[in-house]
Amino acid sequence: xxxxxxxxxxxxxxxxxxxxxxxxxxxxxxxxxxxxxxxxxxxxxxxxxxxxxxxxxxxxxxxxxxxxxxxxxxxxxxxxxxxxxxxxxxxxxxxxx
Amino acid sequence: xxxxxxxxxxxxxxxxxxxxxxxxxxxxxxxxxxxxxxxxxxxxxxxxxxxxxxxxxxxxxxxxxxxxxxxxxxxxxxxxxxxxxxxxxxxxxxxxxxxxxxxxxxxxxxxxxxxxxxxxxxxxxxxxxxxxxxxxxxxxxxxxxxxxxxxxxxxxxxxxxxxxxxxxxxxxxxxxxxxxxxxxxxxxxxxxxxxxxxxxxxxxxxxxxxxxxxxxxxxxxxxxxxxxxxxxxxxxxxxxxxxxxxxxxxxxxxxxxxxxxxxxxxxxxxxxxxxxxxxxxxxxxxxxxxxxxxxxxxxxxxxxxxxxxxxxxxxxxxxxxxxxxxxxxxxxxxxxxxxxxxxxxxxxxxxxxxxxxxxxxxxxxxxxxxxxxxxxxxxxxxxxxxxxxxxxxxxxxxxxxxxxxxxxxxxxxxxxxxxxxxxxxxxxxxxxxxxxxxxxxxxxxxxxxxxxxxxxxxxxxxxxxxxxxxxxxxxxxxxxxxxxxxxxxxxxxxxxxxxxxxxxxxxxxxxxxxxxxxxxxxxxxxxxxxxxxxxxxxxxxxxx
Numbered sequence: 001x002x003x004x005x006x007x008x009x010x011x012x013x014x015x016x017x018x019x020x021x022x023x024x025x026x027x028x029x030x031x032x033x034x035x036x037x038x039x040x041x042x043x044x045x046x047x048x049x050x051x052x053x054x055x056x057x058x059x060x061x062x063x064x065x066x067x068x069x070x071x072x073x074x075x076x077x078x079x080x081x082x083x084x085x086x087x088x089x090x091x092x093x094x095x096x097x
Numbered sequence: 098x099x100x101x102x103x104x105x106x107x108x109x110x111x112x113x114x115x116x117x118x119x120x121x122x123x124x125x126x127x128x129x130x131x132x133x134x135x136x137x138x139x140x141x142x143x144x145x146x147x148x149x150x151x152x153x154x155x156x157x158x159x160x161x162x163x164x165x166x167x168x169x170x171x172x173x174x175x176x177x178x179x180x181x182x183x184x185x186x187x188x189x190x191x192x193x194x195x196x197x198x199x200x201x202x203x204x205x206x207x208x209x210x211x212x213x214x215x216x217x218x219x220x221x222x223x224x225x226x227x228x229x230x231x232x233x234x235x236x237x238x239x240x241x242x243x244x245x246x247x248x249x250x251x252x253x254x255x256x257x258x259x260x261x262x263x264x265x266x267x268x269x270x271x272x273x274x275x276x277x278x279x280x281x282x283x284x285x286x287x288x289x290x291x292x293x294x295x296x297x298x299x300x301x302x303x304x305x306x307x308x309x310x311x312x313x314x315x316x317x318x319x320x321x322x323x324x325x326x327x328x329x330x331x332x333x334x335x336x337x338x339x340x341x342x343x344x345x346x347x348x349x350x351x352x353x354x355x356x357x358x359x360x361x362x363x364x365x366x367x368x369x370x371x372x373x374x375x376x377x378x379x380x381x382x383x384x385x386x387x388x389x390x391x392x393x394x395x396x397x398x399x400x401x402x403x404x405x406x407x408x409x410x411x412x413x414x415x416x417x418x419x420x421x422x423x424x425x426x427x428x429x430x431x432x433x434x435x436x437x438x439x440x441x442x443x444x445x446x447x448x449x450x451x452x453x454x455x456x457x458x459x460x461x462x463x464x465x466x467x468x469x470x471x472x473x474x475x476x477x478x479x480x481x482x483x484x485x486x487x488x489x490x491x492x493x494x495x496x497x498x499x500x501x502x503x504x505x506x507x508x509x510x511x512x513x514x515x516x517x518x519x520x521x522x523x524x525x526x527x528x529x530x531x532x533x534x535x536x537x538x539x540x541x542x543x544x545x546x547x548x549x550x551x552x553x554x555x556x557x558x559x560x561x562x563x564x565x566x567x568x569x570x571x572x573x574x575x576x577x578x579x580x581x582x583x584x585x586x587x588x589x590x591x592x593x594x595x596x597x598x599x600x601x602x603x604x605x606x607x608x609x610x611x612x613x614x615x616x617x618x619x620x621x622x623x624x625x626x627x628x629x630x631x632x633x634x635x636x637x638x639x640x641x
Contacts, residue, residue, distance in 0.1 A: 029369075029375060032378055033368045037364070037365055037368070049364070066413075
């Protein structure tokens with residue numbers, strides 16, 4: 001019997017909020033109208049350089065946090081092989097690399 | 098292939114000055130004459146071309162040693178879903194960032210300043226999108242043996258017709274980009290020859306080299322593509338990043354350059370009062386994000402992984418490298434824009450800086466990373482086209498066993514390779530326009546793709562009609578307003594068409610009656626990825 005067991009718990013809310021902020025900060029026009037400008041300078045660098053650099057780090061961090069959250073909540077403990085059944089507890093994790 | 102890059106295409110187009118076809122003697126003799134003229138150029142060329150040759154041979158050795166006979170069409174098309182996170186990450190990067198990006202992104206930074214940052218940003222958002230859709234896409238792929246993007250359409254909408262439409266759109270849209278990829282190699286070889294080889298001869302050399310390389314793509318299918326992606330990816334993105342960081346250090350310490358010295362126009366993205374419109378910057382980022390997974394070569398990566406974990410881990414591994422690579426490339430372009438030598442020819446900034454910093458050796462290494470990136474991109478696209486031709490077009494009309502399916506894919510790949518190679522040696526009017534048109538068209542698949550994955554209500558009629566209307570509208574708007582749609586505040590033709598496309602899709606979903614059996618089928622399909630139990634009978638009933 002094909003078995004699709006319950007995922008332990010849903011992805012954390014803060015991850016979804018973080019992803020939403022990723023999109024907001026990159027796509028909401030007033031943000032880049034204001035931030036992607038030469039001035040003011042921040043730590044001696046033009047505002048636009050700081051904005052794009054920080055945004056890239058912010059989005060990358062959200063991905064790392066999401067992966068860490070998924071590992072913690074056991075989201076990857078999902079057997080999908082047709083040979084795996086409920087009679088094989090505990091759920092065997094998918095291969096680690 | 099990466100998307101959302103109209104400015105990059107235009108930058109690339111400026112570099113592709115291929116003369117009308119002439120005979121081979123006309124093409125090669127001037128260069129040979131210069132090579133034998135006793136200058137230091139032959140020595141420099143020996144260095145640059147030797148590095149290219151060593152890299153090419155290394156790729157061939159990797160592929161030869163990795164050859165495994167395929168056991169099924171799934172094995173050939175998606176490598177039997179066998180790759181872990183490391184391979185996935187490199188494979189994605191190698192498909193996402195083509196070799197021409199070294200020229201195009203630095204060129205864009207030189208000419209348009211910080212606007213070039215739009216590419217690193219939308220590329221990262223595309224990985225976020227991958228992260229949230231992977232669970233459902235991969236699990237459906239595993240359960241129903243999906244191998245391509247049209248396979249997913251067929252399953253979700255219970256419609257082979259829409260799958261065929263999606264497949265044809267994907268293949269046709271990819272050809273102009275493949276031709277551009279082949280032609281881009283001409284720029285590489287001309288730069289590595291230090292001008293000794295003319296543009297047409299350089300394109301022919303590039304086409305021949307890339308066509309030879311495709312022998313292993315056709316022979317080994319996806320397994321060969323992914324394994325070579327690992328090697329090519331290490332060279333292009335890890336080696337390339339180190340090279341870029343070294344060049345940034347050289348620009349700072351040897352020339353005293355700093356981003357603070359850039360002109361205000363270079364430090365400003367298109368804003369509220371920009372001539373291109375206040376929403377243009379939003380538009381190119383948005384279309385890049387949603388369009389990224391519409392390309393067959395990118396989407397098929399989701400099915401080569403051995404688990405959801407591998408795909409998502411690959412995203413977490415690849416994103417920092419992608420950030421470092423692309424942001425550093427833009428910074429290098431910004432700094433290089435302050436050099437008079439670079440400002441004269443922005444689109445050659447990459448090669449100019451490499452040559453200035455390290456002579457023929459660094460120029461050769463700069464060429465190797467470009468070739469590594471180009472190989473991965475072209476291989477991935479050729480392979481995806483072949484898989485779709487066999488699986489979604491021929492396979493829709495004929496029942497194919499393993500051997501015939503693989504043979505169909507190989508013939509498809511061969512045809513695509515030869516067609517693109519031949520077209521690359523011709524002078525094609527409006528090739529860049531065709532590439533932009535195809536790009537604005539293919540992103541129309543985003544509506545049925547994402548709404549189909551995240552929403553249960555969409556149906557086959559809405560997806561087909563919406564895509565058709567969106568495709569025609571995008572092409573029409575792009576053809577009518579090639580320089581931008583003045584009344585749309587900077588929105589591109591593709592984004593405007595997406596709005597109409599989505600309206601048609603949602604309208605059909607809401608207004609058209611849905612059969613109980615189809616509603617139940619879609620509910621069961623979504624239930625499979627919502628943590629509910631399913632049995633083989635349900636899976637068999639859902640599958641086409």
